[in-house]
Amino acid sequence: MKKITSFFVILFLTTTFLSGFKSNAQDNLDTPKSEFGLLVQYLEENGNFINTEAPAIVSADEIKANLGNKKYLVIDIRSESWFAYGHIKNAVNVAASELLNYFETKITPSNFDKITIVCYSGQSAAYYASLLRLSGYSNVFNLKWGMSSWADEFAEKAWVKNSTNMFADKLQTKPNETPAIGSLPIINTGKAEAKEILKERVKGAFAKPYSELIVKADSVFKSPSDFYIVNYVNEEKYNFGHIEGAVRYEPKASMSSSTSLFTLPADKKILVNCSTGQSAAYVVAYLHILGYDVSNLAYGSNSFMNKTIVEKGWDGFSAKEIKNFPVVE
Numbered sequence: 001m002k003k004i005t006s007f008f009v010i011l012f013l014t015t016t017f018l019s020g021f022k023s024n025a026q027d028n029l030d031t032p033k034s035e036f037g038l039l040v041q042y043l044e045e046n047g048n049f050i051n052t053e054a055p056a057i058v059s060a061d062e063i064k065a066n067l068g069n070k071k072y073l074v075i076d077i078r079s080e081s082w083f084a085y086g087h088i089k090n091a092v093n094v095a096a097s098e099l100l101n102y103f104e105t106k107i108t109p110s111n112f113d114k115i116t117i118v119c120y121s122g123q124s125a126a127y128y129a130s131l132l133r134l135s136g137y138s139n140v141f142n143l144k145w146g147m148s149s150w151a152d153e154f155a156e157k158a159w160v161k162n163s164t165n166m167f168a169d170k171l172q173t174k175p176n177e178t179p180a181i182g183s184l185p186i187i188n189t190g191k192a193e194a195k196e197i198l199k200e201r202v203k204g205a206f207a208k209p210y211s212e213l214i215v216k217a218d219s220v221f222k223s224p225s226d227f228y229i230v231n232y233v234n235e236e237k238y239n240f241g242h243i244e245g246a247v248r249y250e251p252k253a254s255m256s257s258s259t260s261l262f263t264l265p266a267d268k269k270i271l272v273n274c275s276t277g278q279s280a281a282y283v284v285a286y287l288h289i290l291g292y293d294v295s296n297l298a299y300g301s302n303s304f305m306n307k308t309i310v311e312k313g314w315d316g317f318s319a320k321e322i323k324n325f326p327v328v329e
Contacts, residue, residue: 035187042194071113086327122146130285167304171241185291227271275315
């Protein structure tokens with residue numbers, strides 16, 4: 001009898017806690033409906049991209065196989081000088097800050113089966129592909145590993161140089177608890193409709209250089225407490241080892257109003273970490289749109305434990321990722 005009574009007490013307390021958890025979030029979102037709340041609701045009701053499909057990544061092999069396919073468009077966002085040095089056949093060079101304008105005024109995006117954004121490493125391309133996806137362009141992807149997957153000469157300057165093991169012995173294995181809901185971001189575009197709020201937020205995101213949204217591993221390991229670290233990986237990878245203080249958020253599930261989105265702090269810099277920095281870049285774009293102060297860990301876990309994740313098959317960068325396909329000069 002005592003065991004049954006204890007069970008119902010625990011059940012009551014758990015239900016009460018969860019009800020309070022939801023209530024706190026609702027109080028922050030309602031009356032009057034905040035721009036943040038409107039935007040979250042709109043994005044979740046219109047594809048919920050981050051929690052369903054992201055990341056949207058294609059391989060160098062696929063691009064190579066479709067070089068003659070007019071339904072495949074490759075947009076290279078690297079500098080004009082690097083594009084001139086060498087690029088993928090039929091690719092067009094568009095500055096990242098001009099991508100949205102290019103989609104709206106220069107092309108008819110729906111005419112293409114796939115539009116692939118290409119950069120040096122795949123990370124900034126993933127960020128901008130995410131912004132375009134959130135804007136409704138559902139046929140946009142990024143090239144995995146960027147031009148580093150295309151030829152050695154590009155890989156040497158990006159992934160080869162930045163794949164290290166320098167902090168592999170500094171990892172924490174103890175899990176860190178997800179915090180309770182706190183304050184939520186305040187967005188103030190002055191718009192009343194969610195679609196217009198999104199448009200303003202995306203426009204502002206394209207105006208901000210991606211370079212301002214990245215943090216390197218040495219800065220993080222030097223002072224991990226400066227960040228709220230989101231480890232955007234599965235449980236196996238997280239339990240093997242993570243940066244001190246990092247909290248695990250399940251890919252394709254945790255950035256939702258019904259799961260863990262509201263546990264992210266609005267008053268501290270958030271750092272998103274995945275294996276490659278590419279999945280994380282999609283999340284960074286989403287959170288940036290929602291008003292969070294967020295950055296991406298450059299080159300992901302490859303930047304500090306590359307050997308381990310290569311050996312375990314966890315999206316580690318190695319020479320086999322470099323295809324050495326022809327380039328146009």
